Amino acid sequence: MSDTAARLLALLSLLQSRPDWSGTELAQRLGVSTRTIRNDVDRLRELDYPVDATRGAAGGYRLGAGGKLPPLLLDDEEAVAVAIGLRAATGIAGIGESSARALAKLEQVLPSRLRPTVAAIGSVVDRAPENVGTDAPDPEVDPAVLAAIAAAIRDEEWLRFDDRGTARLVEPYRLLSWQRRWYLVARDPVSGEWGVFRADWIEPRMPTRRRFSPAPLPGGDYTAFAMRSIAMSGWNVHARLRVAAPAAAVIARINPTVGVVEAVGDDASVLVTGADSLDTIAAYIGMLNMDFTVESPPELVPLLRTLSERYARAAAGGRVDA
Numbered sequence: 001m002s003d004t005a006a007r008l009l010a011l012l013s014l015l016q017s018r019p020d021w022s023g024t025e026l027a028q029r030l031g032v033s034t035r036t037i038r039n040d041v042d043r044l045r046e047l048d049y050p051v052d053a054t055r056g057a058a059g060g061y062r063l064g065a066g067g068k069l070p071p072l073l074l075d076d077e078e079a080v081a082v083a084i085g086l087r088a089a090t091g092i093a094g095i096g097e098s099s100a101r102a103l104a105k106l107e108q109v110l111p112s113r114l115r116p117t118v119a120a121i122g123s124v125v126d127r128a129p130e131n132v133g134t135d136a137p138d139p140e141v142d143p144a145v146l147a148a149i150a151a152a153i154r155d156e157e158w159l160r161f162d163d164r165g166t167a168r169l170v171e172p173y174r175l176l177s178w179q180r181r182w183y184l185v186a187r188d189p190v191s192g193e194w195g196v197f198r199a200d201w202i203e204p205r206m207p208t209r210r211r212f213s214p215a216p217l218p219g220g221d222y223t224a225f226a227m228r229s230i231a232m233s234g235w236n237v238h239a240r241l242r243v244a245a246p247a248a249a250v251i252a253r254i255n256p257t258v259g260v261v262e263a264v265g266d267d268a269s270v271l272v273t274g275a276d277s278l279d280t281i282a283a284y285i286g287m288l289n290m291d292f293t294v295e296s297p298p299e300l301v302p303l304l305r306t307l308s309e310r311y312a313r314a315a316a317g318g319r320v321d322a
Contacts (some may be wrong), residue, residue, distance in 0.1 A: 007040060008043060008044060011037070011040050013043065014212065015061065015063040018064050019062055021061050023037050029179055048261055050112060051064060051078070052064040055252065076114060077144065079110060080143050081143040082297045083110075083118040086100075108111055116151075120154035121150040124150050124173075124174055141182050144183060146175065148207075149184055150175060152172045153172045155211070158171060159172045159209060169188075171189050171212045172185075172186045173187065173217065173222065176196075176222065176226045181199075182200065183197065183230070184198075184199055184202065185222045187215060194218070195229070196308060228260050236276050237275060237277060238297075239285075240295040241272075242264070242268065242270055243269050243294060244269065246268075253288055260272045260273075277289065278300050
């Protein structure tokens with residue numbers, strides 16, 4: 001690549017990195033004169049890259065909208081981060097197809113050293129069905145952490161990491177993207193127990209380079225297993241309900257993250273569900289449209305009684321005093 005071409009790419013990269021640059025700043029960063037910067041800006045414009053300029057003491061340059069899409073000049077971490085985001089977005093209605101096209105284009109121009117990492121992420125990521133959104137802030141996950149987990153899964157190597165101060169050694173099997181969070185499905189090589197770990201709580205240690213022979217997951221469905229685990233452990237409070245309906249009918253009425261359903265007879269099942277509060281459980285149980293009794297906790301019963309009385313008053317046309 002010629003010095004001029006390399007400098008033009010470097011100039012584009014700087015213009016992409018922030019909205020405004022002075023000519024002096026660009027010249028200092030690239031080690032050239034301000035006259036050279038003006039000439040390079042003219043070359044970019046000839047190539048249909050819109051570079052806006054303002055004159056005066058507060059003048060400078062910015063990359064304008066429209067024209068050709070400038071080439072994405074990404075470092076290794078940025079390229080992996082974009083690939084992860086596009087991979088997760090391929091399951092979102094409305095943008096899935098365009099995300100897949102963008103990912104294919106990115107993979108075509110990735111440096112050879114990054115392709116195994118991106119390929120590993122693509123081969124070990126599942127996407128769970130989306131639930132109702134939340135106002136909670138998105139947890140930050142370092143793309144390097146996801147890349148390290150994906151590489152361990154791809155290479156079938158034990159993964160050693162710290163989980164909120166607890167040292168763990170696991171056999172990693174799958175990454176799951178759900179509700180703006182990432183989860184790792186893994187197995188304890190000593191006890192044989194399967195578990196789900198939040199990726200934003202994982203701090204990988206040095207690679208173990210120790211291979212393992214993959215064990216079959218009971219049921220074989222990583223996404224369903226993760227959803228059941230999250231439903232059982234991811235709530236502040238839990239409730240156990242006996243529902244007067246077959247398990248299949250209850251499952252058809254709920255999101256997999258709402259709870260776990262077990263058959264206890266041809267026409268009866270048990271639903272273990274959870275939420276941030278018992279008030280929320282009490283409000284949403286009625287959406288089953290099925291008869292049920294509360295097995296636990298007993299504190300849920302008076303909340304249901306309060307709701308039933310409120311609904312009864314509303315159905316009777318009772319007035320609410322201002």
